[in-house]
Amino acid sequence: MSVTDELLANNARYAETFSGPLPLPPSRQLAVVACMDARLNVYALLGLNDGEAHVIRNAGGVVTQDEIRSLAISQRLLGTKEIILIHHTDCGMLTFTDDEFKDAVQKDTGIRPPWAAEAFPDLEEDVRQSVARIKADPFVVHKDRVRGFVFNVATGRLTEVR
Amino acid sequence: MSVTDELLANNARYAETFSGPLPLPPSRQLAVVACMDARLNVYALLGLNDGEAHVIRNAGGVVTQDEIRSLAISQRLLGTKEIILIHHTDCGMLTFTDDEFKDAVQKDTGIRPPWAAEAFPDLEEDVRQSVARIKADPFVVHKDRVRGFVFNVATGRLTEVR
Structure with missing residues (x-):
């Protein structure tokens, strides 16, 4: 039985x-x-x-063209106005270079x-990079409430990046 | 109090x-x-x-270059071997064209x-398109266990796309 089959049984119960x-x-x-x-259970955390x-x-929670696409659709067609960015400690993206x-x-x-x-050597700096990419983009509409955080996988706590 | 501030209070409790x-x-x-x-609570469903x-x-659960990037990192650096794709009924991507x-x-x-x-007029067809993009990619390693599903937002049930 594959993992997928096990999860389909879970879904039937759900x-x-x-x-x-x-x-x-x-x-x-x-x-x-x-x-x-x-380890990032976004709904729960x-x-x-x-x-x-x-x-x-x-991978990384970075902002590339595809995240801009998703954010533009989210804001323009489905009314979202606020953005939360989450990176986390012990991220694989810290362990290699592009x-x-x-x-x-x-x-x-x-x-x-x-x-x-899109690997990065510094978590906080990449959160700032992601915020900057959103703020600089011409297709994302609402940019006044964009905040970035680091999730600590040991404590479960979010810390804001300023 | 912004939504983000409310959720930070939730996180402190978490x-x-x-x-x-x-x-x-x-x-x-x-x-x-x-x-x-x-409406797709992936962990729960x-x-x-x-x-x-x-x-x-x-947006859409589609496979573009950034999903290939994430999947390649997932399989090559972090050992995943199986892929589940999930689209869903009542998707916004069905309501407009590119x-x-x-x-x-x-x-x-x-x-x-x-x-x-990356809008699409047909859910099942776009799931097949996403599977096909993964299978055709040279950077994703494990392609023998890639399965696609449609999640029904009225019933909570996944249906496999063949």
Whole structure:
């Protein structure tokens, strides 16, 4: 039995007590951008309920063109106005450089990725980088409530990056 | 008090009973790619626990270059081998076309986005498209266990797309 099959059995149990549907637009008018890390249970760590916020996640919780796409759709079509960015301690992205990643992939596949891995040596600095990328973008509408945080995977606590 | 401030108060309560840290690599060796929709509580609907799976999310749950970046990092550096893709009923991405979105943004900002919104007219077909993009990519390592699903926001149930 694959992991996927096990999780489908979980889903069947979930559906037994599910009550829906909720409205499409997030009721808290919030979008969260967080790392894909398995230890970041975004709903739980923010106390979010179903239907309250868009949740965008990727390796590092960085802001690239695809996060801008998601944020632009979130704000322009679905009414969100506030953004929370979450990086975290013990992040894999702190352990290598973009060049090292490209070298390793090229050695393995013969092809050098045309995209950067978006690794970073400093958590707080990359949170600031992500905020700056949003503030500089012409397609994101609401930029006055964008705040960035580091989640501590040992304590469960968010610390704001100024 | 902003929504963010309210959620920070939730986080302080969360941290009181938090026990960590868990290991960095996802214990289920799984990556999930899902839509950012506020009604998709990915951990709950799959019965996932903290530390078990990478969760990648964006507008639509589509696979673009940034999801390939995240999946390549997930598999190459953190040992995941299985991928679950989740789209859902009542998705905003079904309600417009890429051209319409670009037209609207250009009208509002004067600048036409150089990126596509990645809207789609058919849920199942876009799940297949996302699977196909992963299978065709040279940088994702493990492609034999990639399965796609549609989550029903009225019933809470996942249906596999073949």
